[in-house]
Amino acid sequence: MIEVQDIFSKYGDEYYKNHKLPFHIRKVMWNIISCRTSKLGGHIDACEECGHTRISYNSCRDRHCPKCQTLRKEKWIEDRKNDLLPVPYFHVVFTMPEELNFLTLTNQKEMYSILFKSVSETLLELSRDTKYLSAEIGFTTILHTWGQNLMNHPHIHCIVPGGGLSSDGSKWINSKKDFFIPVKVLSAKFRGKFLYYLKKEYYSNAKLKFTAGIEDLKYKDVFRCFLDKLYKKDWIVYCKAPFKSSEHVFEYLGRYTHRVAISNNRILALKNDLVSFKWRDYRDDNKEKVMTITAEEFIRRFLMHILPPKFIKIRHYGILSNRSRRTKLKKCRIILKVSIPKNEFKTKVTAAEFLLKVTGVDINKCPCCSGKMITKRKIEPKISGPPDKNTKTA
Incomplete structure (x- = not known):
């Protein structure tokens, strides 16, 4: 599946060189390009039982990154449940x-x-x-x-x-x-x-x-x-x-x-410097259509x-x-006779605990033997931050 990250990785450098961008825009571009790659570091987990290893790279956690919103969204909704009347x-x-x-x-x-x-x-x-x-x-x-x-x-x-x-x-x-x-x-x-x-x-x-x-x-x-x-x-x-x-x-x-x-699942293709994506035309009876624009124009619109x-x-x-x-x-x-939850101001849970609660996926369980995965080693980030004016973005 083509992602925003792929488009930024391939064409971000050229776009950056041809356009004067403020630092916070450059930072978002760098975050999306680096998300879940070795640039941001990560950790190596291994199973205590069978020795199966897994490399997990860190997310950028940028609010504009299509990859990093699901867990944040679920946490936000969980926090809002107590507000419902x-x-x-x-x-x-x-x-x-x-x-x-x-x-x-x-x-x-x-x-x-x-x-x-x-x-x-x-x-x-x-x-x-x-x-x-x-x-x-x-x-x-x-x-x-x-x-x-x-x-x-x-x-x-x-x-x-x-x-x-x-x-x-x-x-x-x-x-x-x-x-x-x-x-x-x-x-x-x-x-x-x-x-x-x-x-x-x-x-x-x-x-x-x-x-x-x-x-x-x-x-x-x-x-x-x-x-x-x-x-x-x-x-x-x-x-x-x-x-x-x-x-x-x-x-x-x-x-x-x-x-x-735009979410990654709306992007259909990246070919010959052109990006195709799905969109709904509300002025034409809400019909779903396909739009094709240059990669440069796609980046401009996203930014x-x-x-x-x-x-x-x-x-x-x-x-x-x-x-x-x-x-x-x-x-x-x-x-309105709504019971006030005792755990309204409960302590924070770890990302793994919350992921297990909302998705049923236990990332601490070995996918091979169901043993316990433990962190063996941390992987240090390769790059500390977004580029300056004379450094490439991708």
Whole structure:
């Protein structure tokens, strides 16, 4: 199977030489190329009974690496199980207009921060409104920056419980079956919030960069016209029907939380410097198609979705926020008569123990005789880190 690692290994060096890349991008490329290879080191295990040996190389653990997300995803979902309440859950998606794509690419940290702030305030403020729910809700937000064709498409997925805690904290208020806030109201509020904070960022902080293609936006009159067009546009907010059960919530979260721009199983071929991959065309009745682009273009599209260093892509708000989890979420459990697990703040388990729990695979058992595998020797990493400007990446 062709993987992102294969494409980066074969064409990353040439791409690196032809493009000026910031350090955090070079680091991600190096991590993906080095993942589970001798470059990162590893260890040699041997069976105590039959002597069977196995070499295991270390993973890069980069959040953008397609190979390193499964265990992290399962651990994250396991940690979230205690947050689940016996109420319907909704999936709401807030999407930025495509007119903002160029500005977002050159100002990722600022624009994604505005997106999170606008979405969270929209949901929190409208849910407190007596016209809709008059309660404090909690929800999880997940940032995705790509479309199926790997082009820029920033949007936030929200998993929202169907109800909230009353203002005095004495009762749980259920929402309507078809969601408590009309989509048009969410859209208008979201648009107003986002453009307010965009203007504030433009006029107050002056941190936004205007590169080729959007240079004219640095002129205030041009920027005002740009905003006027965005105010007149209908912003897309989508709300899906509630999940059937708590198991469906976890299944859904597993598909979205630790996803990267493209998974390895979507890549079909790498031939004659061309990459072919599967994608769904949502504008054509959700049909599955095959797209073929140059390896250089594939790398360019993938790198567009590398987040700024330390930028948090999964966030919790309201009664699910870290500040409220032990107080307001606990109160919701009591009101809804949900048993509070004794092991909520349990000690950490090893990766091997967790892998055994979620997959049933015991990596400490010999595949030949079922004896115990023990580590005999560590393999030191060959390279300590990503290249500098004068060093090749692959």
